[in-house]
Amino acid sequence: MGRYLVERAVQAVVVLLVVSTLTFLMVSLAPGGPEIMMTMESTPDQREALARQLGLDQPLAVRYLKWIGSALRADFGRSFGDRRKVNEVILERLPNTLLLSGTALVLSILVGIPAGIVSATRRYTLSDHTVTFFSFIGVSIPAFWFAILLVLLFTVHLSWLPASGMATPGAPFSLVNRLSHLVLPATVLATATLPNLVRFMRSALIEELGQDYVRTARAKGLPNRLVLSRHAIRNAMIPVVTVLGVLIPRLVGGAVITETIFGWPGMGQLAVSSTIGRDYPMVMAITVVVAVVVIVSNLLVDLAYGWLDPRITYG
Amino acid sequence: MASARPPAGADLAIPATPVVLVGPEPPRTMWRVAARRLRRNPPAMAAMAFLVTIHLVAVLGPWLLPTDPFVADPIARLSGSSLQHPLGTDEIGRDVLARLVLGARVSLAVGFVAMVISISVGVAVGALAGYFGRWQDAALMRFTDAMMALPTLFVILAALAVFGGGPATATVVIGLTAWMPVARVVRGEFLRWRVTEFIDAARAIGVRDGRIMGRHLLPQVVPSIIVAATLNVAFAILTESAISYLGLGIRPPLPSWGNMLQNAQIYIWSAPSLAVYPGVLILATVLAYNFLGDGLRDALDPRLKL
Numbered sequence: 001m002g003r004y005l006v007e008r009a010v011q012a013v014v015v016l017l018v019v020s021t022l023t024f025l026m027v028s029l030a031p032g033g034p035e036i037m038m039t040m041e042s043t044p045d046q047r048e049a050l051a052r053q054l055g056l057d058q059p060l061a062v063r064y065l066k067w068i069g070s071a072l073r074a075d076f077g078r079s080f081g082d083r084r085k086v087n088e089v090i091l092e093r094l095p096n097t098l099l100l101s102g103t104a105l106v107l108s109i110l111v112g113i114p115a116g117i118v119s120a121t122r123r124y125t126l127s128d129h130t131v132t133f134f135s136f137i138g139v140s141i142p143a144f145w146f147a148i149l150l151v152l153l154f155t156v157h158l159s160w161l162p163a164s165g166m167a168t169p170g171a172p173f174s175l176v177n178r179l180s181h182l183v184l185p186a187t188v189l190a191t192a193t194l195p196n197l198v199r200f201m202r203s204a205l206i207e208e209l210g211q212d213y214v215r216t217a218r219a220k221g222l223p224n225r226l227v228l229s230r231h232a233i234r235n236a237m238i239p240v241v242t243v244l245g246v247l248i249p250r251l252v253g254g255a256v257i258t259e260t261i262f263g264w265p266g267m268g269q270l271a272v273s274s275t276i277g278r279d280y281p282m283v284m285a286i287t288v289v290v291a292v293v294v295i296v297s298n299l300l301v302d303l304a305y306g307w308l309d310p311r312i313t314y315g
Numbered sequence: 316m317a318s319a320r321p322p323a324g325a326d327l328a329i330p331a332t333p334v335v336l337v338g339p340e341p342p343r344t345m346w347r348v349a350a351r352r353l354r355r356n357p358p359a360m361a362a363m364a365f366l367v368t369i370h371l372v373a374v375l376g377p378w379l380l381p382t383d384p385f386v387a388d389p390i391a392r393l394s395g396s397s398l399q400h401p402l403g404t405d406e407i408g409r410d411v412l413a414r415l416v417l418g419a420r421v422s423l424a425v426g427f428v429a430m431v432i433s434i435s436v437g438v439a440v441g442a443l444a445g446y447f448g449r450w451q452d453a454a455l456m457r458f459t460d461a462m463m464a465l466p467t468l469f470v471i472l473a474a475l476a477v478f479g480g481g482p483a484t485a486t487v488v489i490g491l492t493a494w495m496p497v498a499r500v501v502r503g504e505f506l507r508w509r510v511t512e513f514i515d516a517a518r519a520i521g522v523r524d525g526r527i528m529g530r531h532l533l534p535q536v537v538p539s540i541i542v543a544a545t546l547n548v549a550f551a552i553l554t555e556s557a558i559s560y561l562g563l564g565i566r567p568p569l570p571s572w573g574n575m576l577q578n579a580q581i582y583i584w585s586a587p588s589l590a591v592y593p594g595v596l597i598l599a600t601v602l603a604y605n606f607l608g609d610g611l612r613d614a615l616d617p618r619l620k621l
Binding site for chain 2: 011014015018019023026027136137139140141142143144145148149151152156246249250252253254255256257260261268271272274275276278279280283284286287290291294295298
């Protein structure tokens with residue numbers, strides 16, 4: 001167990017190193033890199049002063065090491081936009097994104113697993129075809145367009161749910177209020193991951209149902225319900241856990257669109273506004289922090305995998 | 316595939332009577348079997364018919380339509396359908412149908428070029444990793460894993476912040492965020508095939524690495540590449556529409572289905588149809604590509620997991 005953890009931690013560090021190097025190189029070497037800021041300054045003197053202030057007069061390697069060094073201390077400098085500390089802004093935004101993506105993940109699992117089970121146990125029936133058809137719609141529908149349709153229905157026509165923000169402005173915090181603001185964005189975000197979960201659960205369960213132990217269980221007269229719940233579904237869940245590792249990046253990435261449309265003050269919305277404002281320190285920090293979130297959640301998924309399947313040892 | 320070489324004796328005088336071969340069915344090649352399986356898959360065939368139509372519209376439509384998609388008619392803003400504007404006009408009075416047709420060309424072109432980029436990079440990385448193994452494999456696949464761990468849209472936004480928006484950058488960036496699954500599949504196939512006897516034989520007679528990869532191993536992954544290409548077009552069209560919707564991809568006045576939806580929210584009360592048409596077209600096209608990709612996977616290689 002210990003060795004496995006160390007191995008995975010080393011892998012995670014390598015991935016992070018690659019990610020941060022790529023981010024740094026992209027921002028530093030690009031034609032529209034930080035130097036573009038300087039074209040706005042009028043005299044060569046001012047330009048030089050700003051370059052020194054931003055540390056751009058030093059060689060690339062030095063700048064890189066400095067950036068890595070401060071990033072390790074979670075210091076990403078100040079935003080080009082409002083001059084606030086980048087890590088403060090991110091700490092404000094990150095929990096909101098985690099709340100939104102976490103809810104969407106739970107929603108995907110609660111809907112996706114049962115739908116996959118129905119699809120697999122009633123293969124080639126109307127319910128299977130219906131589930132499959134909606135899975136295809138789910139992967140093919142543009143998230144922002146789906147969001148517009150939902151707002152049109154639930155906010156405009158029915159006025160059941162609010163269309164934007166995390167809470168009603170001015171109102172004191174209440175759980176009901178927060179949840180009502182969470183429903184639409186979480187639904188849209190879950191649409192990105194739900195179809196994959198359904199398809200994967202379906203094929204995993206179909207594979208388990210063809211196994212000998214299922215036949216044995218049926219032969220000894222175990223009711224079908226128990227064959228499924230005690231044996232087949234449990235085993236089918238194991239590979240499904242691995243697909244979560246693929247779905248988490250997608251969920252976090254989907255937050256970009258969802259948060260922008262629903263005015264959810266998270267990392268995705270921040271990424272869009274920083275991109276439009278060419279706020280490089282912010283963009284770099286967001287990329288690295290998002291990568292850390294994804295890597296840590298993948299590590300957790302891996303550990304859950306071992307906990308679900310006792311045959312796996314981390315030797 | 317049949318070679319173009321003329322049959323032996325083709326230059327000899329041949330009797331004018333046509334030779335009709337009656338006998339056994341044509342040989343059951345992989346492609347024939349796949350084509351037959353595909354023909355028996357109604358959703359995939361319907362998807363293919365739709366895609367042929369929409370691509371014809373995209374290629375020929377802008378030439379055939381009399382209306383100019385860029386000319387604004389300020390008097391007829393947000394008008395409903397009329398004889399002059401069959402699908403009405405947008406918020407500055409441009410013809411919606413003409414913009415949808417030109418938008419089809421833009422969106423489909425971005426999807427196609429981004430797919431070519433993602434497939435090329437994916438095949439190159441996967442082939443090198445799978446063929447050479449060892450440290451090349453380790454290095455390339457760690458890099459692939461790192462790219463896979465990153466949420467696509469955040470990477471795209473970071474790249475657009477640096478390189479600026481616009482059709483060319485958007486297309487390249489989308490292509491460069493979709494190659495990883497292709498690389499993994501190609502690597503797996505190369506690993507599997509490179510230890511087979513026909514590769515040993517090729518190596519034994521002194522065939523060079525590049526030729527073994529291109530002539531002997533690559534044909535083995537063509538089915539996987541076709542499926543991946545179809546699914547990648549779907550992904551690219553969807554991604555383009557998202558970043559254009561955010562105002563960072565294709566920028567007006569050039570229309571794309573995504574940027575036509577940019578203002579849809581604002582005018583959703585006065586002109587809901589503006590929000591409907593481009594969205595339906597994106598959904599239908601992406602859906603068709605996904606159905607076709609799924610059908611091709613079933614037809615070519617049911618084992619394939621992409």
